[in-house]
Amino acid sequence: MTTAAAAGRCPDHRGHYDAVVAGGGPSGAAAAITLARAGRSVLLADAHTGPPKTSESLAPAARMLLHDLGIDPRALDHDHRPCHGTLSAWGSPRAQQTDFINDPHGHGWHLDRPAFDSMLRSHALAHGARVAEHTTAGRPARLPDGGWQVALSTHGASCTVHCRWLIDATGRRARIAMHCGAVRHRYDRLVAVHLRLAHDPHDSESRSVVESAPDGWWYTAPCLPTGRLVAYFTDTDLTPPALTTPRVFLDLLATAPHIAARAQGRPPRPGDVPRRCAAHTARLEPAAGEGWIAVGDAATAYDPVSSQGLLTALYTGKCAGEAVDARLGGRYDATGTYTARLHETFDGYLLGHRTVHSWEKRWATHPFWDRRQHPPRPATATARRL
Numbered sequence: 439m440t441t442a443a444a445a446g447r448c449p450d451h452r453g454h455y456d457a458v459v460a461g462g463g464p465s466g467a468a469a470a471i472t473l474a475r476a477g478r479s480v481l482l483a484d485a486h487t488g489p490p491k492t493s494e495s496l497a498p499a500a501r502m503l504l505h506d507l508g509i510d511p512r513a514l515d516h517d518h519r520p521c522h523g524t525l526s527a528w529g530s531p532r533a534q535q536t537d538f539i540n541d542p543h544g545h546g547w548h549l550d551r552p553a554f555d556s557m558l559r560s561h562a563l564a565h566g567a568r569v570a571e572h573t574t575a576g577r578p579a580r581l582p583d584g585g586w587q588v589a590l591s592t593h594g595a596s597c598t599v600h601c602r603w604l605i606d607a608t609g610r611r612a613r614i615a616m617h618c619g620a621v622r623h624r625y626d627r628l629v630a631v632h633l634r635l636a637h638d639p640h641d642s643e644s645r646s647v648v649e650s651a652p653d654g655w656w657y658t659a660p661c662l663p664t665g666r667l668v669a670y671f672t673d674t675d676l677t678p679p680a681l682t683t684p685r686v687f688l689d690l691l692a693t694a695p696h697i698a699a700r701a702q703g704r705p706p707r708p709g710d711v712p713r714r715c716a717a718h719t720a721r722l723e724p725a726a727g728e729g730w731i732a733v734g735d736a737a738t739a740y741d742p743v744s745s746q747g748l749l750t751a752l753y754t755g756k757c758a759g760e761a762v763d764a765r766l767g768g769r770y771d772a773t774g775t776y777t778a779r780l781h782e783t784f785d786g787y788l789l790g791h792r793t794v795h796s797w798e799k800r801w802a803t804h805p806f807w808d809r810r811q812h813p814p815r816p817a818t819a820t821a822r823r824l
């Protein structure tokens with residue numbers, strides 16, 4: 439903790455900014471990098487509250503986005519491991535391989551998520567953004583000139599900053615946009631229960647493995663820096679009782695042969711228990727308003743089966759940064775173009791999501807698979823308007 443924070447004052451962030459970005463995950467960092475590179479003053483605040491960073495893979499196409507953000511993708515080779523493809527037993531007990539050798543972008547990566555996020559924030563800093571670590575952005579207040587006053591708190595110390603634009607990159611909860619009057623449509627009740635297994639020096643599997651099951655699907659991948667992550671995805675109401683106890687989790691895992699083979703003989707990492715987190719599809723409406731814009735999971739959250747979450751986070755962060763820069767420069771149509779593109783991409787995703795789930799016919803009448811065969815009717819969440 440800095441001296442200022444220890445004294446109950448916010449360490450050195452006060453001031454007027456063109457934009458404040460709430461949330462320092464991939465989407466927030468991409469927005470901050472884009473704005474800073476455009477010469478805008480930007481503060482990037484990250485609360486370090488999560489989501490729980492499980493093992494995640496970054497699709498090969500991310501190379502182009504990283505280049506666009508001024509990041510050499512080779513920088514990833516140090517802290518992350520190459521991902522050479524996917525093995526998928528989906529629609530059949532036989533596993534099919536998709537090899538990234540055929541991908542024009544090359545291999546993907548198994549990420550050490552905290553290291554990846556931290557690398558992106560370092561780039562924002564290097565490009566001139568101010569980065570406030572362990573700092574939570576609170577409920578914003580409108581100023582008479584149309585700008586915002588935002589309360590920041592760091593280790594219990596607080597201060598306020600002023601900005602012309604607010605970027606909500608707070609993840610699935612979209613904390614800032616909900617305060618601005620947006621509503622969140624949730625399309626399903628998917629949850630992930632995940633467990634990290636101990637390191638095995640003979641584990642040479644460099645692909646992600648996916649396997650469908652009667653009431654959901656399984657996923658496993660290397661977990662960085664060491665070990666292997668195993669995750670089960672199902673709906674909230676279909677989650678077996680006590681699945682967050684290791685014994686119950688491992689018993690269910692034993693019914694998924696491809697995943698069980700990769701977990702065999704490996705106990706949970708010392709002190710680890712299965713953890714549960716939200717993984718549902720959701721969309722914010724609207725995704726931008728006067729003086730604010732949402733990016734990443736805050737704007738549209740995708741089912742992890744799509745492997746599109748991180749790509750979308752980087753892409754929407756970059757596009758929103760460009761849109762805010764354009765608005766600051768007087769181009770009033772820029773945020774409308776951004777939200778139209780967001781909707782178009784999300785509609786395409788919904789169609790693809792239904793198609794992918796229609797490939798699994800073995801349990802077509804089971805609720806998990808049956809629910810995904812029909813156009814979803816979203817549930818809506820709201821927060822109090824400013």
Ligand SMILES: Cc1cc2nc3c(=O)[nH]c(=O)nc-3n(C[C@H](O)[C@H](O)[C@H](O)COP(=O)(O)OP(=O)(O)OC[C@H]3O[C@@H](n4cnc5c(N)ncnc54)[C@H](O)[C@@H]3O)c2cc1C
Nearest residue numbers: 461463464465485486487488494495575609734735747748
């Ligand atoms: C189980 C699971 C597995 C997944 N696997 C993959 C995968 O393999 N590949 C893939 O591409 N995608 C995957 N995803 C999706 C991916 O994790 C997300 O799409 C991605 O993290 C979205 O990035 P983001 O920056 O929008 O939000 P987040 O990564 O959620 O970051 C939000 C940040 O905002 C901070 N924050 C929150 N509130 C505040 C506040 N008030 N003030 C300041 N900071 C705040 C948080 O601390 C956090 O750092 C997976 C998702 C889940 C749930």
